[in-house]
Amino acid sequence: MTHTPWQPITPAKPARERKAPLTRDRIVDAAMELLRKEGYDGVSMRKVAQELRTGPASLYAHVANKRELDQLLVERANAQLSFDDPVDPARWQEQLKDLMRAMLGTMRANPGVARAAIGAVPTGERALRTTERMLALLKAGNLPDQAAAWAADLIPLYVTAVAFEETVQSASDWTAEDVEAFVADLRAYLASQPVDRFPLTVALAGPLTAGASGDERFEFGITVITAGLAALARP
Amino acid sequence: MTHTPWQPITPAKPARERKAPLTRDRIVDAAMELLRKEGYDGVSMRKVAQELRTGPASLYAHVANKRELDQLLVERANAQLSFDDPVDPARWQEQLKDLMRAMLGTMRANPGVARAAIGAVPTGERALRTTERMLALLKAGNLPDQAAAWAADLIPLYVTAVAFEETVQSASDWTAEDVEAFVADLRAYLASQPVDRFPLTVALAGPLTAGASGDERFEFGITVITAGLAALARP
DNA sequence: CCCTTCTTCGAACGGTGTTCGTTAACGAAC
């Protein structure tokens, strides 16, 4: 209905322009940029493809699926971690805390990575370096093998969960003031509960909503975990 | 092309059949059933509506959006928790562990709830009861207010993260054998790493992959957390 | 009986991950 008969059906030549070849790395680059710019939900196969001036189908020649791309993003973020100071058995607890802070740091620097990392067994080379470091610190703390191994599972789980919670909270377009207002609302809500049914919740409405945006909560968490691990150390 | 001229254009009467009125509860019921049957990804507004023999738009008169429905599901699952034995200061650590076990239990019984709960501040009435119970146990353990409050945040975070990891692992169609095979593969992968770069990872390949499907890992976690909290108790 | 208010819901919008089948490009073999 739109083209006259003498026009060829195939529109002459799209003349596929010569462009830089698509590679895994270029895909991860583009995805990472998108992740930093727009968060996890901003990373879709379509947008990544568009960034590379192509269609979504082209990506599947280099990446199995979205989950694999997610894992590659986690791996890329993990690569930013580096452990300079050598393991010092006398300071293993502080060094372990430093490692957890660093892990949270990279996740904060790349918002959305936590969402991709949670519930994905990290098997990349970079993740292995982190695991190795963690195990070294735990063994320096004289933990039994099984305890060290399970701790190496527990720690990333906690750090990732914290980071994930943060990125959900600051999702999309919340400003610092929005968060503050939300926390204030929550505090008021808790304080307004019936005292006879929830006496402690009402009494602790303040502490419960304290340090929501700061690092104090996280510091508390890593203190608890480190202390708990130290309690398991062999004499 | 299908109806003859003398038929009226409008098909007489859709005669909207009289049906049980849609309510919040019926929607949550249907969603909960779907959640249990097909996991979190099986719960979509469309499928819930279909289960109720209506269209997705109908749900929005009773539920603000998907996030609210998720929270209602979490609330529903929380309602299954009950705390019968009174707080006993002498046994606060064991009682706290029991609470964590119960929380994980309800999340396991309703696969997908963890996914809905993670990163959502629980403000429902049932969630408050859990918080209250937790605070009571922590205060029984002589923890300072701020420590108790932050612990009441840390504990659900950990339990939810564990449950979420489990539901991702057992997502959709993995059988117990599949999980076992995956774990075996992972162990072999870890053991095959270069010894000079990852000595501990290689040496601990066994412990690292132990107890993946059992409760030992979780027991380890709650032991660490409880011990860490006990270390913060006021003298 | 009418008028208002609320519920229901078909249709559509703009997104998502993924697959299919065709087309273009390139390296090797003749």
Add this chain to the structure above:
DNA sequence: GTTCGTTAACGAACACCGTTCGAAGAAGGG
């Protein structure tokens, strides 16, 4: 130098998703 086979690129489509709009029916009050 030309042909051939392999592979990367990609347009189009599929089957979904959450959400919105507007019209139609039901229900209640005056």
